[in-house]
Amino acid sequence: MLTFISCAKTMASRSSVAVPEVTIPKFEREAVENALEMSQYPAPELEKLLRVNAKIAAENRLRYHDFCSADNRPMPAICAYTGAVFKRILPKDFTVDDFYYAQEHLRITSFLYGLLRPLDGIKPYRLEGDVRLPEKGGVSMFDYWKPLLTDYFISEIKKQGGVLVNLASGEMKDLFDWKRVEQEVRVITPEFQVWKGGQLKTIVIYAKMCRGEMARFIIKHRIEHPEDLKAFSWEGFELDAEKCSENHLQFTLLNP
Template sequence: MLVLLSPAKTMTGKCKIEVPAVTEPLFVDEATRIAREMVGYSVDELAAMLGVSRSLALQTWERYNAFLSPETSAVPSLLAYTGIVFRYLSPADFTAADFTYAQDHLRIASACYGLTRALDGIKPYRMEYTVELPSTGCPLDAYWRPRITDRLIADVQAAGGILVNLASREIQQSLDWARLNREVRVVTPEFKVSKGDILKTIVVYAKMMRGAMTRFILKNRLTTPQELEAFSAEGFHFSPRHSTPDNPLFIV
C-alpha cells in the first residue's frame, strides 16, 4: 500500500529531527531546471504568474535564488512541508523505522519536484501546475503527467499494488488516472461532516484527516484497504452505509 499526498504551500528550510538518511529527489534535475527559469522573472512577474500578493512573490523570488545556492540545506520532504496535512501527520515522533517505511510507502506530488519520497531532500519553493515555462512548452501539470504517472505506477506496484489517494484535487490533472486505475487499485477515502441529511466536505477538516490517516497507515504498516475502516480521529469514523470498497467515507 502506498499513500499519495499533495504538498503544502507553507514550508521550512530547517530541520532538527534526525532521520536515517537524506536521499536525492527522483526528479532533481527537472526541479533544478525549473528553479533556474524562475529566478529569471521579476517579483511582479512572479506575482502575476502564481496569482499571489507582491509580498508572497518577493518571498518566492528569494526562495528560488536560495534554491540554487549550494549553501542552502535540503530538508526531507516529509519534514519540509508545514501545512495542516503535515501537522496532523506529525512526523516529529517518527522512529528511524517509521521514516524508512515512509520512504517506500509515501509519495508527495509537487509542481516543482514532480514526485518525492519521504526522505528526499528538497528546498523551499512556490509553484502552481498552471505555470508554463519556456523549457516545458506546456503547463506543468501536462509536463509532469507522463513522467510521474510512470514512476508512481511502478512505486505502487512495488508497495503491493494499492494506491491510497489522499491528495487534494489540485494535483489531479498532473496524473493519468485512467492508466492508474488500469494498472493499480486506487482507493480514495473521503471525509465529510454530517449536517442533518446532508454530508458536506469542509476543506480544513479534510486536510486534517488526510494527515491523520496517513500517519495511521504508516505507523500501523497497513497493507489492505479493509484496515482503513479502523481509522478514527477528531470524531471522524468509518461509515459503511456511505462507503464503497474503493471510496470509503468517514463522517463526523
C-alpha cells in the same frame, strides 16, 4: 500498499527534525531546471504567476535566486512542508523505523520536483500546477509532468502490492494519466465529510487534517491491507459503512 498525499503551499526555511538520512529525489535534475526558469521572473511577475501578495512573491524570488547556493541545504520533504496535512502527520516524533516505512510506502506530489519520497531532500519553493514555463514549450506544469510521472508512479504502486490509497487533493490527478493509473492498479479514495444542514459537506480544513491523520495512522500502524483502513477514526470522524464501496471509504463526523 502505497499512500499518496499532496504537497503544501507553505514550507519551512529549515528543519531541526532528526532523520536517518536525506535522499536524492528521482527528478532532481528536472527540479533544478524548473527552479532556474522560475528564477528569471522578477517579483511583480511572480506575484501574478503564483497569485500571491507582494511579500510572498519577494520571498519566493529570493528562494529561486538562491536555489543552487551551497548554503541552501535540502530538507527531507516530510519535514519541509508545513501545511495542515503535514502537521497532523507529525514527523518530529517518528522513529527511525517509521521514517523508513514512510520512505517505502508514502509519496508526495510536487509541482517543482514531480513526485517525492518522504526523506528526499528538497529546498523551499512555491509553484502552481497551472504555471506555464516558456522553456517547457508553454505547457502547464500538469502537462509537463504527466508523461514523466505516469509510468514511474504506476511502477511504484505495483512494487507495494498494486494498491494506492489516494489522500491527495483532486487536482493532483492531473499530474498523471489518471485513467491509466486506475486501469493498472486499485485506487482507494477515503473521503472525510461532515453532516451540516441535513447534508454531507466537505470542510476543507477538516479534510486536510483527516488526510494527515490517516497517513500517520498508516505509517505508525504499518497498515498493509485496505480492509484495515476501516479501523481509522479521529476526533469524531468514523467509518460510515453504508456509504462505502469497494474503492471508496466514507468517514463522517455526525456531530460537529
